[in-house]
Amino acid sequence: MSEIILQTHNLAKRYKKRFAVSDLNIEVYRGDVFGFLGPNGAGKSTTIRMMLSLIHPTNGSITIFSKRLDKHRGEALKRIGGLVEKPDFYGHLSAFDNLKFIGSLYGGVNKKRIEEVLETVKLSDRINDKVKTYSHGMKQRLGIAQALLANPELIILDEPTSGLDPQGMREVRELIKNLSKEQNITIFLSSHLLTEVEQVANRMAIINNGKLVVQGYVQELLNSSDQYVQIQVEPIEAAEQIIKSFAFIKKYERHNNSLLIYTSIDRIPEINAEFVKHNLQVSSIIPRRSLEDYFIEMTERAYPAFQNAKTKGVGNA
């Protein structure tokens, strides 16, 4: 097993009376792209703030490179690049001057390195423009550039794709994958999108209400979670009879006017063929995973107000 380079031990943070993070235990191995997944308000930024020493844990501790962060702060932060929350910079300075200033906090970086990281995030042509003239997407990329500036072994990014257009999101994800593969940088990134974590990360943790829900290898978690197929079909009673005749289907449920069939995705053609043969009307087939459902449900629970509005809307219609 490879070396653990970032670990939290029963980490907790309380704001006034509420715990934003509690009893959090996560482990990041060297070489990981670690997805830290959670809905809004889950405690992702709070955790990252603690990792970057902006706030102090109420309880528990963090070890980075096998040393306690609170005791070896400088040593640890020398080997880390990070950004928490929005990518804010000194707007009245150019990207170059911002990076020069940040570099000085690591003991100075040379002009070539600054140009290099700006090249990596494709900002070379705006190097001398004041950052206040940057778009959000450009600032987000500058955020990654500054994290890379001092050749870190670990970078910690807080929702690096938030606020980006689809193209921008894809570019950032590609960039993260490249950094991991080509430069061997361990990456810890938070996100509220399971699909994003699935695309870039090899390991992940899901956090909700400040608590760890699950942690592990992305593929294992996705595979171990039940796979099922949601089929909308008419008439549904006839479809049920056909389903019962398949020996490989151990479990199914009726859900409104569709069937949830617990089986692997490669069985879909077979089932569909049978439905068609019996002249049933199949209007949609959606392969699903319970982890995804679970996460969506969790996310929805983070917005009760929104849920109510939605329900009401349906009722009125």
Next chain:
Amino acid sequence: MLNIVLLEAHKIFTKWRTYIGFLTIGIIVPLIVVGLKLSGINPTQNAMFNFQEEFITTGNLFNGWFISHLIMHSLFVHIPFLITLVAGDSLAGEATSGTYRILLTRPVSRIKVLTIKYITTIFYTSTLVVFLAALSIGLGHLFFGDGDLIIFRGEILLLPVDEVWWRFLLAYLGALVAMWTVASLAFFFSSFVENAIGPIIGTMAVLIIFLIIGELPIEFFKTIKPYLFTTYSSVWTKAFEEPVNFNEIFKSISYLCIYCGGFFLVTLYLFRRKDILS
């Protein structure tokens, strides 16, 4: 460390806010000097008409030194405001712009970051005071020439031209340290909040309250007066007394330095463990 200080200074001196102070002084001082020149009124005329006849004085008494002293006297209460504009923004500004998050997540301790910020704040304060000195003395001399310094304070005092320069040097040194104290207080307030307005108003409020307390003839206020830093801020006026009480000046400047150090250390202590939530 020096590298960071220089870059921090670059950060401050590329901000528009920093130039408000220089601009204000740069407008007011020439305005006063040119105004006096054009109006042709000699404020010392009446009082000095006989005086100048009876004593042997060097040059015109309505000279550059007189103007500089006049300006120092009338502007000294306004300069603190210009200083808090930048000193109050020193830390709060980082919160406002969200840049604490890029500043304090680096392998530089908070103590060091604060020290660097404090040094640059003091540096800014010093440049502003030196600017005021250079501009008022320079323009004063350019328009009104050299000569003995006449001072009206209860009595009339005539300070010979060959003494005046070091008295001004001493006065501005005292004024400088007094302004450092103001800057240190604003810096202290600045560490608590996420916006510069609080520290600016807070510092000015403290100055006004302390000055009033220091003036009121109430027994209790008299007992606390020695503990108010404002009691020592007018140390610069002592440089124009005859004879100069160097002891007293040294004591006042030392007290002011202790206040500066005190404000800085308390800021350091409180900021070290502060949660950065901006």
